[in-house]
Amino acid sequence: MSAAGGTALTLDALKRFLPMHLRLRDDGTVLSVGPTLAKLAPDLQAGLPGRLVNARPGRSTCPLAAIQEAVDGQGRLILRILNTRDIILRGHGVRDGAGAMLLNLGFGISLHRAIRAAELTDDDFVPSDLAMELMFLREANRGVLHVLSRFNDQLAEARQEAVLQAQTDALTGLRNRRGLDLELAQALRLNGHRQEDAAVPVALIHLDLDHFKQVNDLLGHLAGDELLYRVAAVLKQQVRKADTAARVGGDEFVLLMRGMTSRSALQDLSKRIIRAIRLLTPPELTECQVSASLGIVIWMPGETDSASDLLDRADKALYQAKAAGRSQAVIL
Incomplete structure (x- = not known):
């Protein structure tokens, strides 16, 4: 041809x-x-x-x-x-x-x-076809989009990690006070404020270690930090996946138990926690035994949605447990 x-x-x-x-x-x-x-x-x-x-x-x-x-x-x-x-x-x-x-x-x-x-x-x-140039541009564009997608994923992961670190207690790995505040505010806000969310009761447990000061004074702060870390491990074992365990300062911890309303179940949980913490007493501490006092309040849908009010009530229950001789739980 x-x-x-x-x-x-x-x-x-x-x-x-x-x-x-x-x-x-x-x-x-x-x-x-x-x-x-x-x-x-x-x-x-x-x-x-x-x-x-x-x-x-x-x-x-x-x-x-x-x-x-x-x-x-x-x-x-x-x-x-x-x-x-x-x-x-x-x-x-x-x-x-x-x-x-x-x-x-x-x-x-x-x-x-x-x-x-x-x-x-x-x-x-x-090779001289304009389509080749367009294909190269297309491949370059795909490459750039792939890199940008990976970068966005890494940025999202880094942001999520930063947010998690900002809400985590560095010593124990539990939530810190900020993390607890967010979890508690969400738990109260999602109950009764939006029709699509089913109302879920909440049990709040304020825990304070007994005789922790003696551990720091007699054995040093390193021993105190080790005890706090081991207490946190006990709490992690005792709470469910949907619950929140937080260290809110010093030797104070708070547990947020979603859907928990049974007083007998809360008393049983308190006894298990107290018993496990007693076993953490350092052998060098001969004058007293480390234990825990717990103040517990049960929040029901329709009650106050103020997190500070709920924490104040739990703190009062804790004070009553301390005043009654420590190493026990009081439920209000």
Whole structure:
């Protein structure tokens, strides 16, 4: 075959330099299909009907008539592949030396859809083709988006870690006072203030260690810190996953127990905690035994939603437990 100017082109050269070409006779017989075009329309070699249509609005959908008009009138050709509705082919055509119609097609703005639909790569385009430049830009864009996505994920993780650290007691790993305030405020706010949230009672336990000062005074602050760490481990073992354990200062701890209303269950829990903390008494401490006093209040939906009021009530219960001889729990 030869181009319009008479230069001969082999079929292999045609496929190599025009991977989106279509060569056909005036009767519609397809003589050659470029390899890239064949990926989008694998059976195009069998003929145009049912595979290509004229995509120009207001014109006949007959692809052969549209091709002949574009080739002989040197106009622009717009076709659509039937099994890929969103992919539009645009191009021009000429008659080669044998009188056949030779089309060179492209994707225009539907390039990204064609790449996705047929899984095209840079091997499917001529290196000098503008599509190659667009593909490089597309790959670069994907790379940048991937990096940005990873960066955003890392930033979100770092922010979450920073927030968690700001709400965590460094010595024990429990929530600190700020973390407790947030958890308690949320527990009270979500009860009775929004119709979609079911009201859930809350038990608040204020715990203070007995004879902790003697540990610090006689054995040193390192021994005191070790005792606090081990007390925190006891509390972690005793609370449920939905509960909150916090160290609010010195040797004071607070437990927030969601849905807990049983006084007997709270007394049993208190006894287990007191018993476990007694076992933590350092052997060097011979004059007294470390223990714990607990003040407990039960909050029911509809009562005050003031966290400070609830903490004050728990503190009063703790004071009563201390006044009654320590190493016990008082429930208000």
